[in-house]
Amino acid sequence: MANNTELDRRIRTAKPDPKRKVRIPCGEGLAAVINKGGTKKFVSRLRPLGSKDAVDFVHKPSYPDLTLKEAIKLHRALQDKVSAGIDPRQEQREIALSNWSQPTFGEIAERYFQYVVEKHKLRESTLRDYQNRYKKWIEPSIGQLKLKTIDSRACIRLLHFIREQAGNDCSNKGNGNRTASISRTVLSRVFSHAVFLGEVEVTENPTLGITDAMLDIKQQHNDKDRRFLTVDELCSAWQMLDHHRTEKYLLPVTTVAIQIALLTGMRRQEVVGMEWRELEILPDGAAIYHVPKSRMKGGISHNVYLSGFAMSLINSLPKTSERIFQSARKGEKYEHKTITKNTLNNGILSILGKRKTPRPTNMILSIEQFAPHDLRRSFATGLRTHFKAPKAMIHAMIAHGSDDKDEIEFDKTLDMIYINADESEEQHKYWKAWSDLIELNLRSDER
Template sequence: MPKIAKQLSDRAVAALKAEGRHAVGGVAGLHLRVSAGHRGWVLRVKVGDARKDIGLGAYPVVSLAEARERAWKIHESIREGHAPVAPRRQQRQALLAQAATEKTFRWCTEEFLKAKSSEWKNAKHRQQWENTLETYAMPALADLAVSVIDLPHVLACLEPIWSSKNETASRLRGRIESVLDWAAVRKYRTGENPARWKGHLDKVLAAPSKIQKVEHHRALAVDDMPSFMTALQSRVGIAARALEFVILTAARSGEVRGAIWTEIDFKNAIWTVPAERMKAGVEHRVPLSDAALHLLKSLPRIAGTELLFPGTKDQPLSDMTMTAVMRRMNIDAVPHGFRSTFRDWAGEKTNFPREVAEQALAHTLESKVEAAYRRGDALEKRRQMMQEWAKFIAHTA
């Protein structure tokens, strides 16, 4: 270690004007270097067999006391076996490290969507996430580092719509929570998630169950089904046939609109809906009644498309196509409501077990115990049920 020179005072250091290096004492190797009128601190240290000069900043911006303190810390670091780093370089490294972890909420949202969107069924799902976050979260959170986002920031997004648009607000809360959870796993933030519900937001926001208005899909009464089917079957057009198939199979309209011919097994009278088109993400077999098979066999096979019910330009029918059929018939209901009508019929007018009706609707069982004991899909029991349903809605007496 270099010898420690005589310790100069602040006044003595201020008086140093001659060019060259001037030892100032107090810490071994500390010098004030004067060159072309510029004065700056330099610490000469020995690391192994090599000598090295480390700049400690300009004088008097960095005072004598501060230069000695910085020099002392570097010597201490060397004694502990660490390679010496100039304070300015150390500061730059710290800033770079901080920049690598200081990510904004917008950046994290974009990266989260890239990482997770492959799990979602279609591009529409990602679009819903983007739209909700862009409309309600980004105005308050977009440019904030995720590391600083806390309860007040989350509430600024949620409170304005919590009562008036609670379903949207609830989805927004969950989506903000997911983005912040992703950011925490990636080490961009630490601590509890301020968008979590249980034990946190549930203490400051009203429970959704207390303020949400439950809006059921408008459905036709069970006893009105036979006359409605007669009227529906008299209408021409692919949309009317698609709606008829929705009713005969108790399927969701999206499952029917995307159905293709290779999913139909005419020999065994089964329609197999692939997992990616099912709400629960599980493949679903639908037993086809005689009426459903007859309808399918009557459909034209249109060149250039595999769709059972193609829309314009051989694309699937739109969401509103079947609804439009019902409006033209002056029916105050929606296509999805026929699933409710089917469930009412099964419960009120048949002796089929509840679980068979639930399987026909491809509902996910809430009871984990019941789900664990469900070994098959009750296909043949459901086939009998769908045959009885077809007979009931065809009855015109």
């Protein structure tokens, strides 16, 4: 019998026979078998206790992923089991049965989302965002795979694929980093939930060690990202929104939602989740919007002043449900839903001529591209520029967090002073002043 080095060379250089399998003996019942297609596998031929005939046991993976040295170890382990009276076939059946009963990634994901809903672990908007990304990007690729068959390489390849494919969407500003980053978070949370359920060991979580920085999908804020619009640009955007509403390119609920964001500096989820019962109507027709903590990024309830001008926009919408920005889609599925955060993104893309359906030239706003968060930044910058509002006051008005990374410096101590102190009347004056400035400029443009 040739030594292992010679055997390995013979296996490596052996060619398939189109008429039959090629068998290269490796000693003691182990052989390298080359099928007609050229795949090379190691096979142990043993006679289990009580068996009349010898039985072939195929080792995985194929050569060269499984080396000759490793195959010899596996073969000897099988020999030891047979000598001890253990039938490897029964073990294989038990393993197969165990694998068959293992949950799929999709089943664990479903249990994770149910758990999050029951325990109120995420804001509704964040949960919906996670579910949408999962359905579009993750489930089609690995939803049907057994949980334990998914390794870190599969996760990394999937995230690279998501980044590349999502980058083709113009709303992602030329790259899919954000979508890939959120998808990584979803993957990590589902596998962590599998550990929590006892389905896998902590050390079997394939997402451990996979970070945004490692995959080069970490969101970097630079000067180009910090877009803020001048009052003239904001008014031009406002008028184009009205134009799209008149020509039925956009629904009233969409245009009003964007305009309210422009007037108040609120985040998207704070706007779209607004309900009639959360509005405290004031004698002059203005209102205080009491935003529940479940809708706030920081998990703390917040109050926003809505000027009479802002309320005139809100009151122009049909009161068809308890939700102000009720989804216009038909069917039971949407009966109890609002428009989504992405509705605001799509509305802005519409007036910029960035939607898939082409817009006439006179329906396209010729200014630098912007996003909903830029309206929030424009509100904060406008208060500082036009009214010299204290920075801490602005932070309190927009419930600013240290992770917003806007051009206004964040001072947590000062911010907490304004949040805890009763500065509501002063804040209302600034909200009204900003609203009046926008309304005045809109009327000037109409003349």
